[in-house]
Amino acid sequence: MLAQVATFAIDGVEPRPVWVEVDIRSGLPTFTIVGLGDTAVRESRDRVRAAIQNSRFTFPQSRVTANLAPAFLRKAGPGFDAALALAVLAASGQVPAEALARYAVYGELSLGGELRDSPGALAVAEGAHRAGLERLIVPCERAREAALVEGIRVVGVASLREAAAVLSGREPPRPTTSSPAGAATIRTEPDLSDVRGHELPLLALQIAAAGGHNLLLEGAPGTGKTMLARRLPSILPPLTRAQAIEVTRIHSVAGLHAGGLISARPFRAPHHTVSASGLVGGGTPPRPGEASLAHHGVLFLDELSEFQRTSLDALRQPLEDGHVMVVRGQRVLELPTRFMLVAASNPCPCGFAGVGDRCCCGEVDLRRHRRRLSGPLLDRMDLLVTVERPQERELRAPPLTSSARARERVLAARQRQQARLASAGGGCNGEMDSRLARRHVRLDRAAELALGAAYERNALSARGRHRVLRVARTIADLDGRDRVSAADVLMAVSLRQRDLAEGSLAA
Amino acid sequence: MTAGTGNTAASERACEECLRRSWLVARLGAQFDFARRRGRDLPLIFDLPDARLIAAIAGAARPAVEREYDAFDPQAAAARCSAAGVETLCRCHSEYPRRLAATTGSPAVLHVVGGRERFVRLVTAETVSIVGARRGSPYGLEIARSLGRALGAAGLTVVSGMALGIDSAAHAGTLEGEGATVAVLPAGAERPYPASKRGLYRRITGSGAAVSELPPGSEIRRWTFPARNRIIAGLSAMTVVIEAGERSGSLITAALAEDLGRELGAVPGRVTSALSAGTNELLARGARVIRDAEDVLDAIFGAGVRRTVPASRVSRCSVRAELRELFDALAGGCDTLGALMGSGRSLDQTLTQLAELEVSGHIRREAGGRYVVRA
Numbered sequence: 001m002l003a004q005v006a007t008f009a010i011d012g013v014e015p016r017p018v019w020v021e022v023d024i025r026s027g028l029p030t031f032t033i034v035g036l037g038d039t040a041v042r043e044s045r046d047r048v049r050a051a052i053q054n055s056r057f058t059f060p061q062s063r064v065t066a067n068l069a070p071a072f073l074r075k076a077g078p079g080f081d082a083a084l085a086l087a088v089l090a091a092s093g094q095v096p097a098e099a100l101a102r103y104a105v106y107g108e109l110s111l112g113g114e115l116r117d118s119p120g121a122l123a124v125a126e127g128a129h130r131a132g133l134e135r136l137i138v139p140c141e142r143a144r145e146a147a148l149v150e151g152i153r154v155v156g157v158a159s160l161r162e163a164a165a166v167l168s169g170r171e172p173p174r175p176t177t178s179s180p181a182g183a184a185t186i187r188t189e190p191d192l193s194d195v196r197g198h199e200l201p202l203l204a205l206q207i208a209a210a211g212g213h214n215l216l217l218e219g220a221p222g223t224g225k226t227m228l229a230r231r232l233p234s235i236l237p238p239l240t241r242a243q244a245i246e247v248t249r250i251h252s253v254a255g256l257h258a259g260g261l262i263s264a265r266p267f268r269a270p271h272h273t274v275s276a277s278g279l280v281g282g283g284t285p286p287r288p289g290e291a292s293l294a295h296h297g298v299l300f301l302d303e304l305s306e307f308q309r310t311s312l313d314a315l316r317q318p319l320e321d322g323h324v325m326v327v328r329g330q331r332v333l334e335l336p337t338r339f340m341l342v343a344a345s346n347p348c349p350c351g352f353a354g355v356g357d358r359c360c361c362g363e364v365d366l367r368r369h370r371r372r373l374s375g376p377l378l379d380r381m382d383l384l385v386t387v388e389r390p391q392e393r394e395l396r397a398p399p400l401t402s403s404a405r406a407r408e409r410v411l412a413a414r415q416r417q418q419a420r421l422a423s424a425g426g427g428c429n430g431e432m433d434s435r436l437a438r439r440h441v442r443l444d445r446a447a448e449l450a451l452g453a454a455y456e457r458n459a460l461s462a463r464g465r466h467r468v469l470r471v472a473r474t475i476a477d478l479d480g481r482d483r484v485s486a487a488d489v490l491m492a493v494s495l496r497q498r499d500l501a502e503g504s505l506a507a
Numbered sequence: 508m509t510a511g512t513g514n515t516a517a518s519e520r521a522c523e524e525c526l527r528r529s530w531l532v533a534r535l536g537a538q539f540d541f542a543r544r545r546g547r548d549l550p551l552i553f554d555l556p557d558a559r560l561i562a563a564i565a566g567a568a569r570p571a572v573e574r575e576y577d578a579f580d581p582q583a584a585a586a587r588c589s590a591a592g593v594e595t596l597c598r599c600h601s602e603y604p605r606r607l608a609a610t611t612g613s614p615a616v617l618h619v620v621g622g623r624e625r626f627v628r629l630v631t632a633e634t635v636s637i638v639g640a641r642r643g644s645p646y647g648l649e650i651a652r653s654l655g656r657a658l659g660a661a662g663l664t665v666v667s668g669m670a671l672g673i674d675s676a677a678h679a680g681t682l683e684g685e686g687a688t689v690a691v692l693p694a695g696a697e698r699p700y701p702a703s704k705r706g707l708y709r710r711i712t713g714s715g716a717a718v719s720e721l722p723p724g725s726e727i728r729r730w731t732f733p734a735r736n737r738i739i740a741g742l743s744a745m746t747v748v749i750e751a752g753e754r755s756g757s758l759i760t761a762a763l764a765e766d767l768g769r770e771l772g773a774v775p776g777r778v779t780s781a782l783s784a785g786t787n788e789l790l791a792r793g794a795r796v797i798r799d800a801e802d803v804l805d806a807i808f809g810a811g812v813r814r815t816v817p818a819s820r821v822s823r824c825s826v827r828a829e830l831r832e833l834f835d836a837l838a839g840g841c842d843t844l845g846a847l848m849g850s851g852r853s854l855d856q857t858l859t860q861l862a863e864l865e866v867s868g869h870i871r872r873e874a875g876g877r878y879v880v881r882a
């Protein structure tokens with residue numbers, strides 16, 4: 001007897017259809033699995049056999065061969081267990097094979113026959129929907145997540161026994177609901193209203209959020225750089241449903257999330273010892289890196305100068321293109337990486353430049369520090385802001401703003417940008433190249449003079465000028481103005497990331 | 508042309524004998540490093556005539572050096588100089604800086620980039636050298652800058668070695684004060700050393716000069732630094748040391764200046780700071796206390812004869828009236844945004860005004876978000 005059931009392998013964050021074929025014929029009792037599986041797949045033989053027997057089915061006492069097709073695709077992980085077991089049961093006539101044909105099955109089995117929580121169910125549901133399958137069996141912990149995909153019926157089951165009952169129509173599938181719409185508005189993120197003082201960084205956060213500008217926070221240890229960066233997601237526009245599904249899928253595949261839709265923008269803060277593949281994705285089997293986990297959210301690099309150069313260089317493509325191609329063996333994997341980059345750094349090796357006379361670094365130390373920071377990554381940073389220790393009277397004063405208020409301004413500014421950049425395919429000011437900036441940044445007369453003067457006097461490099469234009473555009477958007485004024489340009493000059501060419505150090 | 512006939516002021520290049528001497532010093536480069544004992548003795552070594560110098564220093568290389576010495580081609584040496592864009596000025600020349608000529612072991616040839624005439628004019632005027640640690644503290648760097656600025660503005664020529672730290676800050680400050688400055692380099696004058704100071708080198712040679720005793724293409728060696736220091740001390744009426752550790756090369760310059768009977772000054776620092784150990788030691792031994800440019804002018808011209816114009820007052824005039832209040836606050840020590848915001852200014856306005864001052868070159872933003880008032 002031959003039976004076949006659909007399941008999915010997860011390749012990076014993409015589902016790839018896999019057919020589990022099981023053939024049972026007379027011969028010495030053996031159970032072999034072929035089809036390029038890893039160790040977890042090979043070990044699945046023992047799990048499947050025990051699970052079938054412990055679920056009060058019989059494991060066929062004959063020659064059982066299972067094949068995972070297509071044979072060229074490398075298959076990793078225990079997610080094929082349930083499909084293998086059901087295919088064996090179908091091939092031995094213990095569940096109806098024709099019922100199984102409409103289903104995709106995904107999940108790991110315990111020896112006792114329970115379906116265990118298996119990461120990546122959302123990706124599998126998307127794949128099943130794309131492959132035209134009507135129904136999907138997943139572990140019940142994952143049902144809510146898989147049900148986010150519309151147009152497919154998700155059946156969450158707790159055990160192999162329950163799955164068999166559903167297939168043979170003896171038991172109606174238990175109802176699954178995707179997360180209710182209301183749940184998306186419950187936010188537990190840290191709020192800007194916890195912040196006292198820090199007027200400049202708060203302004204910079206709003207500009208960064210409004211224009212999608214990458215931000216570098218500079219300041220002595222303990223001044224609140226990390227605290228501020230953590231609050232950035234709370235003022236970003238809410239995720240659209242499509243974006244939320246993308247985020248949920250990535251986090252589910254990485255095993256970081258189970259349950260409903262992720263509604264908050266992700267905030268990832270990898271430790272500075274992270275490797276290049278940890279940052280952009282890789283390994284065997286390839287897994288999404290921090291850049292992908294921060295997709296549609298914020299990637300925060302604390303102590304930027306401590307990161308390995310190779311790791312930071314690896315971020316170039318993800319920053320430029322919004323996705324990264326990871327090449328492993330013969331396969332190319334595309335992982336989405338559209339994130340906002342926020343970095344924090346000490347101003348000098350000892351960390352205390354600008355704090356009274358505490359700094360003890362020489363010119364060479366400063367130069368080396370700058371060089372460690374500089375390079376392609378810094379080129380992508382539009383804003384540089386110094387975070388100072390708040391004054392005592394500021395700590396006693398009420399908070400300057402709240403996330404709700406700031407977010408309103410940010411949303412309004414984003415809408416203005418989208419209307420303006422609609423012809424160029426949408427996006428935000430931070431993504432404008434120089435051609436778009438020329439077309440869409442309209443300066444008034446005084447602003448033109450101010451920018452011209454700054455450039456003429458060599459206070460701005462060509463790249464710096466472009467940055468100032470983009471940021472000034474965002475400042476005007478936040479204020480709801482169509483024309484960029486001289487004050488906007490000058491403020492952008494104050495907030496700009498200084499080029500090495502502009503020589504902020506002693507000669 | 509030989510030394511005996513003497514060079515006229517109009518002659519374009521150094522005499523044959525001096526060129527040969529200069530070549531010889533460079534040729535003995537490796538051997539000098541062996542012979543180098545203490546920086547203070549270098550002038551005596553350099554005072555030896557050619558033949559004795561070879562005998563004393565060359566060692567095993569002596570026959571080869573003597574052969575090359577005899578075969579020396581002055582035409583080719585001169586051609587190499589002009590190819591590198593270097594002008595020469597030799598000891599036999601009437602224009603050779605008098606102050607330097609009066610020293611023991613003065614260099615035979617000065618190789619000049621930035622115009623020989625200008626160089627001669629600059630070092631004939633009153634000259635002050637400002638030297639100090641490579642790893643200067645922000646305090647030392649700012650003092651070096653402001654001294655350079657004020658002395659440059661007062662029309663003095665500031666001489667230094669273009670090293671990292673204090674030296675460079677002094678040059679940069681002088682340029683900010685629109686004064687002229689002379690850099691004495693440890694390798695060929697055509698080569699900015701350290702290379703990271705290329706930009707500064709261009710600005711120095713644009714309005715002042717870079718000089719070296721070594722012909723173009725010479726290598727850096729350990730002895731070329733103290734040798735360069737003797738030229739700095741020799742060219743200057745006064746030497747000011749800002750921040751020097753106990754074994755700093757700047758102390759060699761100070762000792763040489765003292766030996767020459769020139770004025771010596773030092774900027775006091777904290778007694779607990781290792782960077783000020785050398786300067787405080789100089790002060791304890793009787794060097795002049797230098798607190799500002801006024802003290803330098805008093806030392807050179809006599810108390811109260813010449814006054815400096817406070818640099819910040821000059822630049823204040825060029826600040827737009829609306830920005831003056833902010834500028835004064837910055838000059839008064841409120842140098843970070845946090846400090847400025849303390850007195851009820853609005854953030855937007857402060858940021859725009861700071862940008863305006865930065866663009867117009869009145870202030871500079873440094874690490875840690877500190878704003879420093881420039882010239």
